[in-house]
Amino acid sequence: MRATSRLFAAFAAATALLAGVSALPKISKTGKYLYSEDGTRFFIKGIAYQPPGKVAADPNNPFLEPADFIDPLADTAGCARDLPFLQSLGVNAVRVYSVDFTKNHDTCMSTFSAAGIYTIIDLSTPGNGSIARNSPSWTTNLLDNYINTINVFSKYDNVLAYNVGNEVIVSNITSATAFVKAAARDTKAYLKSKNISTLTAYAAIDGSDDFVVALAEYMSCDVGGTNSDATAIDLYGLNNYEFCGDDDASAYSDKNSAFANYNIPAYFSEFGCITQPPRLWTETKTMFSSPMSDVWSGGLAFSYFQSTSSQGQFGMATISADGSTVTTNDDFDRLKTQYQAVTFPTTPSQSSAGSTTYGACPAPSDAFQALSTLPPTPNDAACSCLENILSCQFTPTNPDPLLIVGSLLDEACGLLGQNGGSCDDISANATTGKYGPVSGCDPSTKLSYTMSQFYEATNRNVQSCSFGGNATVNSNVPSGVANANAAASSCISNPGATFVPSAPTVTGGPGGSSSGGGSSSGNGNNSGALSDRSAWMGIGLATVFSVAAGVFTVLA
Numbered sequence: 374m375r376a377t378s379r380l381f382a383a384f385a386a387a388t389a390l391l392a393g394v395s396a397l398p399k400i401s402k403t404g405k406y407l408y409s410e411d412g413t414r415f416f417i418k419g420i421a422y423q424p425p426g427k428v429a430a431d432p433n434n435p436f437l438e439p440a441d442f443i444d445p446l447a448d449t450a451g452c453a454r455d456l457p458f459l460q461s462l463g464v465n466a467v468r469v470y471s472v473d474f475t476k477n478h479d480t481c482m483s484t485f486s487a488a489g490i491y492t493i494i495d496l497s498t499p500g501n502g503s504i505a506r507n508s509p510s511w512t513t514n515l516l517d518n519y520i521n522t523i524n525v526f527s528k529y530d531n532v533l534a535y536n537v538g539n540e541v542i543v544s545n546i547t548s549a550t551a552f553v554k555a556a557a558r559d560t561k562a563y564l565k566s567k568n569i570s571t572l573t574a575y576a577a578i579d580g581s582d583d584f585v586v587a588l589a590e591y592m593s594c595d596v597g598g599t600n601s602d603a604t605a606i607d608l609y610g611l612n613n614y615e616f617c618g619d620d621d622a623s624a625y626s627d628k629n630s631a632f633a634n635y636n637i638p639a640y641f642s643e644f645g646c647i648t649q650p651p652r653l654w655t656e657t658k659t660m661f662s663s664p665m666s667d668v669w670s671g672g673l674a675f676s677y678f679q680s681t682s683s684q685g686q687f688g689m690a691t692i693s694a695d696g697s698t699v700t701t702n703d704d705f706d707r708l709k710t711q712y713q714a715v716t717f718p719t720t721p722s723q724s725s726a727g728s729t730t731y732g733a734c735p736a737p738s739d740a741f742q743a744l745s746t747l748p749p750t751p752n753d754a755a756c757s758c759l760e761n762i763l764s765c766q767f768t769p770t771n772p773d774p775l776l777i778v779g780s781l782l783d784e785a786c787g788l789l790g791q792n793g794g795s796c797d798d799i800s801a802n803a804t805t806g807k808y809g810p811v812s813g814c815d816p817s818t819k820l821s822y823t824m825s826q827f828y829e830a831t832n833r834n835v836q837s838c839s840f841g842g843n844a845t846v847n848s849n850v851p852s853g854v855a856n857a858n859a860a861a862s863s864c865i866s867n868p869g870a871t872f873v874p875s876a877p878t879v880t881g882g883p884g885g886s887s888s889g890g891g892s893s894s895g896n897g898n899n900s901g902a903l904s905d906r907s908a909w910m911g912i913g914l915a916t917v918f919s920v921a922a923g924v925f926t927v928l929a
């Protein structure tokens with residue numbers, strides 16, 4: 374199937390219509406279901422919409438996570454090109470895995486809105502913009518990026534949900550869950566403070582029921598045990614591929630019973646098995662009818678754009694090298710047929726949906742080691758106060774400080790350890806529930822803190838504050854600030870505090886640090902030939918590498 378420039382004309386017409394178009398109804402949750410403003414039950418009938426970024430094939434990158442990304446909602450011509458195809462599929466939602474808040478999204482968002490298409494937006498970005506799976510932390514730079522993205526998207530009427538993470542937590546590394554839950558808590562508090570009703574969500578990797586259910590319950594529980602929604606997500610996404618080929622409805626029986634009593638709305642944030650081709654998409658019949666619709670609120674087919682895993686190719690649309698035309702495959706046509714045949718169930722009615730109960734969090738187990746002690750809210754003001762009064766400051770010569778922070782932290786923690794110190798103050802450990810007072814600061818501040826401790830441990834030997842030219846002695850340390858520890862005490866008066874975050878004053882690019890200025894890592898770029906980009910994998914956008922990984926290696 375081919376699209377030509379006449380689509381651009383159609384797009385222009387759609388844009389012109391916008392002035393007279395009323396806003397898309399807000400979608401909210403009641404009990405464990407989603408409802409539109411008029412009280413009609415709402416189901417997500419969507420598709421993943423993320424063009425492939427560059428993936429570095431590396432044994433340390435088993436999830437084939439991309440090193441960069443393209444923001445499809447900033448690509449006006451791309452949205453115009455794709456809109457007729459999305460409309461022909463009959464989708465009411467797209468999921469976008471990475472957006473760049475420094476770009477303009479007005480045209481894509483308004484034309485999608487006019488076409489009745491909601492967006493589900495992941496707040497994390499590849500690389501330094503995500504909670505790292507193996508060495509998680511929840512820090513000012515991440516929170517700031519999340520809030521900057523929310524601030525850019527909150528003006529649109531068609532943002533259904535923000536994902537605070539995608540597949541960050543895997544079955545053998547569950548302690549990262551506390552960081553993701555803290556991200557949900559702070560994101561939710563920010564949205565509430567701005568009276569934004571967009572749902573806070575998470576998209577989970579599938580696995581054994583033990584793991585999947587424990588994780589789902591943890592993400593929607595109340596750490597305080599008082600039936601409060603403050604630390605619970607609003608919408609649980611499961612990336613589920615278990616219905617394959619011409620399976621029958623029973624393929625979902627286990628999952629259905631596992632979630633039968635789940636307290637909040639759940640949906641399939643990815644679906645579409647490729648191991649038994651052709652993809653018939655007959656699971657949609659099951660998904661959008663009882664008994665499954667009594668438990669789930671729809672799903673997102675994976676994926677519009679090309680996307681590859683070791684299992685094969687998930688994509689349904691191929692974009693020409695010059696970005697102008699779309700060729701769809703048979704999977705696309707079959708999905709279209711199935712999606713167009715869907716009629717949404719209307720039960721239960723909103724008035725009989727009940728209210729949501731937020732239970733106490735499950736106790737940690739061997740299989741699921743997440744405590745109810747969450748990391749504190751990252752504190753921009755405290756961290757920049759600290760950075761300014763430390764005795765030895767990270768003053769990177771590299772234009773992108775985030776590229777060298779990790780290795781320098783390894784080095785500084787190693788040296789500090791040899792001099793009787795430790796990196797405990799900057800470390801966060803969700804298994805013990807111990808969060809060092811500086812653990813919520815961005816990587817650059819953590820590094821300055823560690824460099825200062827080492828410099829002080831060596832009696833302020835100037836050589837100790839050099840790090841190959843990456844550090845400088847601070848001549849403006851206020852009198853009375855004896856050392857790094859005293860600096861932390863004076864700036865971070867309440868290290869464990871949870872509070873409503875405010876918008877950052879610095880709005881650097883994604884991946885930027887709050888005190889070190891914005892970096893350009895993760896900058897989207899849509900001008901290149903899409904076909905040049907190697908495959909992008911829909912699962913697992915969390916980074917594998919991070920500062921803390923180095924820290925813990927050194928200390929171990």
Ligand SMILES: *[C@@H]1O[C@H](CO)[C@@H](O)[C@H](O)[C@H]1NC(C)=O
Pocket residue numbers: 435545546
């Ligand atoms: C977790 O499982 C993955 C995949 O089996 C493996 O590569 C990784 O080393 C494991 N990590 C830990 C901490 O056990």
Ligand SMILES: *[C@@H]1O[C@H](CO)[C@@H](O)[C@H](O)[C@H]1NC(C)=O
Pocket residue numbers: 568
């Ligand atoms: C908050 O949002 C609700 C629902 O959209 C609206 O009725 C109310 O006026 C808003 N309140 C403020 C303070 O903006």
Ligand SMILES: *[C@@H]1O[C@H](CO)[C@@H](O)[C@H](O)[C@H]1NC(C)=O
Pocket residue numbers: 801802803804805925
């Ligand atoms: C957290 O602390 C526990 C217990 O001391 C330790 O076994 C584990 O390695 C620590 N985790 C990290 C990520 O440092």
Ligand SMILES: *[C@@H]1O[C@H](CO)[C@@H](O)[C@H](O)[C@H]1NC(C)=O
Pocket residue numbers: 770771777780781840841842843
């Ligand atoms: C700064 O740190 C990086 C990374 O450790 C190192 O390669 C470099 O030599 C250091 N010095 C300068 C001047 O960049």
Ligand SMILES: *[C@@H]1O[C@H](CO)[C@@H](O)[C@H](O)[C@H]1NC(C)=O
Pocket residue numbers: 898899900901902
């Ligand atoms: C975008 O990518 C193209 C092709 O890879 C490159 O030529 C161009 O300089 C890039 N633009 C920006 C702003 O990075």
Ligand SMILES: CC(=O)N[C@H]1CO[C@H](CO)[C@@H](O)[C@@H]1O
Pocket residue numbers: 500501775776777778779780816894918919920
């Ligand atoms: C602080 C941190 O995690 N830095 C990483 C940012 O991303 C670059 C490139 O992927 C890594 O090299 C850094 O270690």
